[in-house]
Amino acid sequence: MAKKVVPETDRRRRKPTKQGVVLTEEMIVQTALRMLHEHGREGLTVRRLGVALGADPSTLYRYFRGTDDLTLAIADELIGRAMRGWEASGDWRADLRDVGLRIHTAYLNHPEAAVLTANRVSGRANEIATDEAILGILRSAGLPDPDAVRVYQAFIDLTLAFAALDAASLALPEAARAADEEVWRATYAQLSPETHPNIAATAPLLVARMNDSAYPTTLEMLLDSAAATLEAG
Amino acid sequence: MAKKVVPETDRRRRKPTKQGVVLTEEMIVQTALRMLHEHGREGLTVRRLGVALGADPSTLYRYFRGTDDLTLAIADELIGRAMRGWEASGDWRADLRDVGLRIHTAYLNHPEAAVLTANRVSGRANEIATDEAILGILRSAGLPDPDAVRVYQAFIDLTLAFAALDAASLALPEAARAADEEVWRATYAQLSPETHPNIAATAPLLVARMNDSAYPTTLEMLLDSAAATLEAG
DNA sequence: AAAAACCGTCAACCGTGTTGGCATAAGCTT
DNA sequence: AAGCTTATGCCAACACGGTTGACGGTTTTT
Structure with a gap:
């Protein structure tokens, strides 16, 4: 074997x-x-x-x-690209934001790879280095270990989750992508105000936001929460 | 054709x-x-x-x-199961939390299906009904339409993103799942304090949290943020 | 110079989604 | 009730997927 x-x-x-x-x-x-x-x-x-x-x-x-092993190698390359050239500035909040946006961006640059890999643990060099860096930011900001770990988990999960979600819609095969958009135009935008008053009332707003990622906003919320913990501590 | x-x-x-x-x-x-x-x-x-x-x-x-069409049908069934029997209570915050947790739970009950479907737009009945319900909650809470849409997007994206992420690790084929855990034991837990001080220092805490979802915490953060918008408005 | 290790290639296996033609039973018309 | 139409299940086939085991040439080691 x-x-x-x-x-x-x-x-x-x-x-x-x-x-x-x-x-x-x-x-x-x-x-x-x-x-x-x-x-x-x-x-x-x-x-x-x-x-x-x-x-x-x-x-x-x-x-x-096999295929799986190759997938993990791709995963690590993706994280490696995200973090290439990164350095800590000493401002924990800026650093964390930067790391998050780097990962999110790198994944969106390779949506197909992102979808394939976002939920895997490769255990390879780049992944480990990134985790080490994130924990380092939080601990040297002064968070006690239990809090650091809690925020670390929320941060990395949030980032990867959004990266995967946002990447997924970019990575759809052209046919499926077109199908999804067509569904929107043909279905959602046509719903009667009688049966679906809320969708009908907000349809133009929904369309306008459809292609934006909610990640930056949500990340800021998480940073706020971490800051609050830090002050309380 | x-x-x-x-x-x-x-x-x-x-x-x-x-x-x-x-x-x-x-x-x-x-x-x-x-x-x-x-x-x-x-x-x-x-x-x-x-x-x-x-x-x-x-x-x-x-x-x-074809396969894709079947996938969308499965997606809609999943949302349908999540929302079956749901009714608005009138308390927007409780309602939103309930919907989020319902979806998250339903997805985790079918992790394999969740992974397959979490990022697709089916446009089928159950999905539309759910979107309509969420928008209804936010609008009748008093949020102006642009805010309602913004929160709606953050809410649904956050929920689906975490559902997909959390489901993904449950849905890994047994081999890959074992591989991931093995990687953890064999790699992360063994890192030297010299090269990886932060991981080494927090390893036990990391292991303890590894199987919990960060979704509930993050959802509360989002609800806080929505409440703040509501009061400011 | 001989032996061993490496590693690219070839042919084959089995499982996958999908299609086009065919047979047949269900419903509609009369 | 008889016949016609058509929905629908079945079969055989295709192209393509991952993976493996045997083979053989090259490089390194002895």
């Missing part, structure tokens, strides 16, 4: 691929991300990824145990 | 299935939900659904245009 996958560090490259490409774990992940971006969630398959890399599909199993 | 699917209302049953079953759209959705529950997200396939119903897989295409 226990499928053998040589860890990247022990890997000493041998054969170039038939098309002359020399594979790397990193190169595979980058290519997978690009394919997700260009061809949508359904567009990333082991076989197509093989073609894109100029390698046989089965080769990928030398680098990842 | 425009695949022909006879709407449920116009449907006049004709042939029973080879196994003597008489199909209904509702029966199909219920069975799909049960299969998701029993066999996990990967366990629901057109073919297996066919077997479970005692019908040929292709028969399902007489009822749904």
